[in-house]
Amino acid sequence: MLELNDIHTFYGPIEALKGITLKVNQGEIVCLIGNNGAGKSTTLMTISGILKPKAGTISFIGSDISDMPPHSIVEMGISHVPEGRRIFPRLTVKENLEMGAYSVSRRLKTTPPIPPLARGGVGGVKSQFDKVYEMFPVLKEREKQMGGTLSGGEQQMLAISRALMSEPKLLLLDEPSLGLAPIIVSRIFKAIREINKEGVTILLVEQNAHAALNLSGRGYVLENGRIKMHGQGKDLLNSEEVKKAYLGE
Amino acid sequence: MNTVEHKIQNTSPPPPHPLPQGEGDSFDIPSPSRGEGEGGGGSLNLFLRPLFIALWLALLFLPFRGLKAAVILFIILFAAVSLLKAFKNYAGKIKGGLNGDSDHYFINILRIAVEIYGRCPYLEKLPESKARSTVFILLMSVIVLTLPFYGHDYLIDIAVLSGIYIILAQGLNIVVGFTGLLNLGFAAFYAIGAYSYALLNTKLGLGFWASLPLSLMLVTLSGFILAIPALRLRGDYLAIVTLGFGEIVRLVLNNWDSFTKGPNGIGGIGPPHIFGMRISGIGQFYYFVLIFALLAVFVIRRVAASRIGRAWIAIREDEIASSSIGINTTAYKLYSFAFGAFWAGLAGVLFAAKMQFVSPESFTFMESVLVLCMVILGGLGSIPGVILGSIILVMLPEMLREVQLYRMLALGSGLVLLMIFRPQGLMGGKGVSFRG
Numbered sequence: 001m002l003e004l005n006d007i008h009t010f011y012g013p014i015e016a017l018k019g020i021t022l023k024v025n026q027g028e029i030v031c032l033i034g035n036n037g038a039g040k041s042t043t044l045m046t047i048s049g050i051l052k053p054k055a056g057t058i059s060f061i062g063s064d065i066s067d068m069p070p071h072s073i074v075e076m077g078i079s080h081v082p083e084g085r086r087i088f089p090r091l092t093v094k095e096n097l098e099m100g101a102y103s104v105s106r107r108l109k110t111t112p113p114i115p116p117l118a119r120g121g122v123g124g125v126k127s128q129f130d131k132v133y134e135m136f137p138v139l140k141e142r143e144k145q146m147g148g149t150l151s152g153g154e155q156q157m158l159a160i161s162r163a164l165m166s167e168p169k170l171l172l173l174d175e176p177s178l179g180l181a182p183i184i185v186s187r188i189f190k191a192i193r194e195i196n197k198e199g200v201t202i203l204l205v206e207q208n209a210h211a212a213l214n215l216s217g218r219g220y221v222l223e224n225g226r227i228k229m230h231g232q233g234k235d236l237l238n239s240e241e242v243k244k245a246y247l248g249e
Numbered sequence: 250m251n252t253v254e255h256k257i258q259n260t261s262p263p264p265p266h267p268l269p270q271g272e273g274d275s276f277d278i279p280s281p282s283r284g285e286g287e288g289g290g291g292s293l294n295l296f297l298r299p300l301f302i303a304l305w306l307a308l309l310f311l312p313f314r315g316l317k318a319a320v321i322l323f324i325i326l327f328a329a330v331s332l333l334k335a336f337k338n339y340a341g342k343i344k345g346g347l348n349g350d351s352d353h354y355f356i357n358i359l360r361i362a363v364e365i366y367g368r369c370p371y372l373e374k375l376p377e378s379k380a381r382s383t384v385f386i387l388l389m390s391v392i393v394l395t396l397p398f399y400g401h402d403y404l405i406d407i408a409v410l411s412g413i414y415i416i417l418a419q420g421l422n423i424v425v426g427f428t429g430l431l432n433l434g435f436a437a438f439y440a441i442g443a444y445s446y447a448l449l450n451t452k453l454g455l456g457f458w459a460s461l462p463l464s465l466m467l468v469t470l471s472g473f474i475l476a477i478p479a480l481r482l483r484g485d486y487l488a489i490v491t492l493g494f495g496e497i498v499r500l501v502l503n504n505w506d507s508f509t510k511g512p513n514g515i516g517g518i519g520p521p522h523i524f525g526m527r528i529s530g531i532g533q534f535y536y537f538v539l540i541f542a543l544l545a546v547f548v549i550r551r552v553a554a555s556r557i558g559r560a561w562i563a564i565r566e567d568e569i570a571s572s573s574i575g576i577n578t579t580a581y582k583l584y585s586f587a588f589g590a591f592w593a594g595l596a597g598v599l600f601a602a603k604m605q606f607v608s609p610e611s612f613t614f615m616e617s618v619l620v621l622c623m624v625i626l627g628g629l630g631s632i633p634g635v636i637l638g639s640i641i642l643v644m645l646p647e648m649l650r651e652v653q654l655y656r657m658l659a660l661g662s663g664l665v666l667l668m669i670f671r672p673q674g675l676m677g678g679k680g681v682s683f684r685g
Contacts, residue, residue, distance in 0.1 A: 048573060049572075050569060050572060050573065069572075069577065069579075070572040070573060070575070071572060071575045071576055071577040071578075074573070074574065074575030075575060079573075079574075080573040081573075082569055082570060082573050086567050086569060086570035086573070087567075087570070088562075088563060088566040088567055088570065089566065089567075090566060091562070091563075091566060098559075099559065099563050099571075099574055099576075100574050102556070102559075102560070102563075102574055102575050102576055103574070103575030162574060163573075163574070165574075166574065166575060
């Protein structure tokens with residue numbers, strides 16, 4: 001479904017990705033693990049078009065997306081939940097979700113765009129609202145609250161939900177467990193599994209290697225902008241090298 | 250004096266809580282016969298009287314509409330009544346006499362408003378917030394629409410200027426308030442608009458209606474041109490670039506003698522005509538500007554509520570998140586700059602048509618700062634707030650003419666206090682959300 005072929009990405013003169021090649025198949029959960037600064041988030045930002053690769057190709061369902069601007073990539077069906085959640089703090093929960101459906105309303109060419117959709121007038125956005133609220137009922141309760149007043153866990157749920165509003169085929173998740181209590185983390189991971197069961201392919205970046213590898217079918221280990229090893233999640237969990245470096249055993 | 254006071258107290262609905270006696274004693278209705286005599290020494294009186302008038306009327310409102318409405322009303326009334334006093338003194342000095350009855354007119358309008366608040370059965374059926382805004386809009390419409398009938402030329406002149414600044418500040422509000430891009434050279438677009446009309450009119454002999462679309466196209470284009478280098482930058486760097494742009498435009502106008510007549514400015518700009526009627530009287534021009542200001546507010550409101558406006562707000566809140574949910578941030582920032590410039594250009598054309606003279610002096614950096622102050626004072630992203638901010642910042646310096654040397658000091662310290670106690674601006678509290 002998604003293929004990265006020898007991707008090089010730079011921050012100014014600094015080469016952050018030194019030739020990443022990876023593959024995500026339809027219906028999979030794939031995780032990227034690695035230390036701080038290994039290039040995990042950079043990989044996701046390169047896929048979603050926020051950063052442009054200097055060399056290499058990214059193809060998604062048969063078309064080359066490495067030169068596309070981020071908004072076109074969203075329309076192709078890739079949704080990115082950025083690191084640190086990045087919800088809109090001064091918009092309400094509902095407005096945050098409506099903004100997530102921005103590319104849908106663009107596709108349907110409805111004007112005025114979001115309000116009628118949100119009211120369930122046109123298209124599939126109403127059902128997308130229902131889906132998201134079913135998965136995270138707390139968001140329904142907080143519908144009219146400002147995004148910035150939510151707790152960290154709720155903000156993460158909102159960020160994931162916002163990304164789901166565009167009905168993506170592939171969801172890029174950047175550190176969804178960052179700074180959250182263990183009980184919330186397991187809630188989020190359960191939701192990720194649910195999302196995957198509904199047919200959304202997932203590429204997950206995590207510091208929490210144990211939980212991530214347990215969840216994923218396959219995993220890649222990044223180090224200094226290169227892929228160090230990859231394999232089945234369970235195999236990586238048992239590998240001595242990964243245990244030593246990332247699992248603290 | 251006392252009869253007037255009693256008349257007002259009798260006709261207004263009795264408040265549930267009796268007013269404190271002291272309040273009634275110190276309350277003093279200004280009468281035209283006394284107004285002119287005070288000019289010289291009465292600057293204390295000039296502030297005390299409006300203060301009491303405003304306080305008294307605000308207290309009347311308190312039992313009906315709560316503290317917040319009363320405070321807001323107090324501020325508006327105080328500003329309005331003091332202004333009336335100030336211009337009266339000022340006009341009195343110039344003309345050596347008064348012919349208006351404006352204080353009574355004003356008080357009458359307010360009295361009618363109090364009546365409507367208290368009695369109208371239609372309003373009781375509406376939800377409270379709706380009733381409040383209905384009455385407020387009615388009241389404001391009456392005051393605004395009838396201004397040339399009770400106001401003196403001086404007041405109308407200030408009102409026309411307020412109207413032009415409302416358009417200008419709403420333009421900047423799009424860029425700074427909605428999209429969150431700090432623009433410190435906004436006066437450049439104002440200047441381009443004004444000079445376009447001035448040059449098209451004096452050099453090519455084009456009329457107002459022919460020059461208007463051409464000028465607006467030119468200004469919008471210049472908005473795009475500035476946006477292209479500026480959009481690579483963020484925050485402080487963007488502010489510096491816009492500042493530079495503003496200065497470049499002013500310096501070009503100042504030094505290109507053969508084309509713009511340099512610091513001497515361009516005079517003899519023709520006034521606009523409608524159906525062959527020449528718009529030259531200040532009262533006519535008032536309505537002319539009013540129509541454009543209403544148009545600006547209406548269009549900007551609609552655009553801000555559309556998908557474009559939502560994209561702007563999302564970009565202001567978080568640019569990376571915006572692009573990750575599928576907003577073309579570059580394009581929308583470009584639209585924001587160009588759309589903002591468009592309204593600045595309109596304000597410029599109207600300014601040139603009103604003054605019939607333009608010179609680079611009117612478009613200095615201070616002008617950009619003043620407009621920015623209007624937006625921040627009113628509340629970033631709040632359309633009614635920015636209207637209020639513009640009116641206050643045009644009127645306040647005029648009101649404070651009485652205190653002469655301390656004028657700018659008072660204005661400056663007022664702004665500082667406002668930013669300490671209400672950093673979101675006068676009406677910016679809820680305005681950040683889509684539904685405000």
